[in-house]
Amino acid sequence: MDYAGSTPVDPRVKEAMEPYFSEVYGNPSSLHSAGREAAEALSKAREQVAGLVNAKAPRNIIFTSGATEATNLAIKGVAARSKDKKEILISAIEHISVVNVCRYLQKQGFTIRTVPVDSYGLLDLEALKEALSEKTALISVMYANNEIGTIEPVREIGGIARDAGVPFHCDATAACGKVPIDVEKERIDLLTISSNDMYGPKGTGALYVRDGIRLEPLIHGGGQERGLRSGTENLPNIAGMGAAAELAGAEMEREGKRLTGLRDTLIKGVLDSIPESYLNGHPKKRLPNNAHFRFSYIEGESIILSLDMIGVQAASGSACTSKTLEPSKCLTAIGLSHEEAHGSLQLTLGRSNTMEDVKYVVDNLPGIIKRLRAMSPLAPKMES
Numbered sequence: 001m002d003y004a005g006s007t008p009v010d011p012r013v014k015e016a017m018e019p020y021f022s023e024v025y026g027n028p029s030s031l032h033s034a035g036r037e038a039a040e041a042l043s044k045a046r047e048q049v050a051g052l053v054n055a056k057a058p059r060n061i062i063f064t065s066g067a068t069e070a071t072n073l074a075i076k077g078v079a080a081r082s083k084d085k086k087e088i089l090i091s092a093i094e095h096i097s098v099v100n101v102c103r104y105l106q107k108q109g110f111t112i113r114t115v116p117v118d119s120y121g122l123l124d125l126e127a128l129k130e131a132l133s134e135k136t137a138l139i140s141v142m143y144a145n146n147e148i149g150t151i152e153p154v155r156e157i158g159g160i161a162r163d164a165g166v167p168f169h170c171d172a173t174a175a176c177g178k179v180p181i182d183v184e185k186e187r188i189d190l191l192t193i194s195s196n197d198m199y200g201p202k203g204t205g206a207l208y209v210r211d212g213i214r215l216e217p218l219i220h221g222g223g224q225e226r227g228l229r230s231g232t233e234n235l236p237n238i239a240g241m242g243a244a245a246e247l248a249g250a251e252m253e254r255e256g257k258r259l260t261g262l263r264d265t266l267i268k269g270v271l272d273s274i275p276e277s278y279l280n281g282h283p284k285k286r287l288p289n290n291a292h293f294r295f296s297y298i299e300g301e302s303i304i305l306s307l308d309m310i311g312v313q314a315a316s317g318s319a320c321t322s323k324t325l326e327p328s329k330c331l332t333a334i335g336l337s338h339e340e341a342h343g344s345l346q347l348t349l350g351r352s353n354t355m356e357d358v359k360y361v362v363d364n365l366p367g368i369i370k371r372l373r374a375m376s377p378l379a380p381k382m383e384s
């Protein structure tokens with residue numbers, strides 16, 4: 001139940017990748033027939049990814065080594081082309097891959113303004129409008145939060161950005177393939193897409209770049225990917241990402257409904273059976289596979305270790321920041337104290353999970369929480 005940490009490569013995706021290791025091994029830039037065959041595979045994958053987010057044309061998709069690189073290209077790419085505008089607006093719950101790019105740009109003279117979110121993690125749209133100025137070079141707000149699962153008011157943010165004439169970057173790593181994304185309707189100018197969060201191979205991602213948005217490349221060389229990302233394309237992985245995007249799009253409605261059913265049973269089961277348990281994130285505007293709880297008086301890590309012992313893999317926060325002892329920035333941004341943030345448990349569902357799995361957790365978690373509270377110096381005596 002840690003699909004936010006990683007998803008397995010779907011067997012159908014693996015099958016789609018197979019030919020591009022040894023059979024179709026041409027360089028997509030070569031002029032001979034083997035090269036053309038590889039170029040066709042590359043075009044197909046570009047169409048598949050473009051289709052998932054309703055990009056106007058496949059050329060708007062630039063393949064990268066993953067979400068982190070796509071975000072680096074988007075934010076640094078805009079910043080490097082911005083002569084007079086030196087301010088970037090981000091939400092208070094952005095992923096570390098956005099935050100650390102901004103920290104880097106701060107050293108280059110940019111001002112980063114952080115727009116607050118409410119207790120559900122929804123961006124404060126009025127604060128966003130107030131923070132905008134003639135100096136704003138870019139707005140970057142994620143589509144959905146990877147920890148608490150809250151889905152942001154992206155269409156409204158896109159409207160605000162468009163009215164102000166400011167490019168809008170959106171990190172859709174956590175949302176892509178799970179909920180419908182439409183860069184046209186939502187007026188997104190730059191969209192970070194990840195392969196390994198939608199059952200595709202790791203080390204591959206893409207940046208959607210709207211026509212007319214001018215970016216400075218990070219990687220210079222042979223001019224692949226319209227000059228925005230040089231280097232011979234990783235064709236097996238890109239073909240895999242294309243297949244993963246197509247499958248996610250085709251199965252989104254059915255799988256979304258199934259996961260929402262499992263998620264809601266899990267949330268109700270946990271909240272009903274465990275005293276002083278709370279849901280983090282928005283009750284409705286949340287990813288179909290995300291359940292994020294907090295329990296008073298205990299630490300998330302001890303819950304995770306206890307769950308692991310009974311065969312359940314879970315998380316207390318983002319895998320990307322699990323090495324720090326600091327509480328999650330996202331959880332403190334929605335107003336939780338350090339103690340509350342530390343008592344969090346994130347369960348994210350995926351293709352392999354069944355109602356049986358959910359029932360197993362609902363049956364076993366109350367005992368685990370009770371036992372941990374009995375040992376906790378923070379718990380009131382009566383609590384155990």
Ligand code: PMP
Pocket residue numbers: 004066067068069095097142145146171172173174194196197203320
């Ligand atoms: N953005 C978000 C919201 C994420 O959850 C992650 C991690 N899955 C990333 C960006 C970075 O992805 P990657 O490590 O695959 O580049």
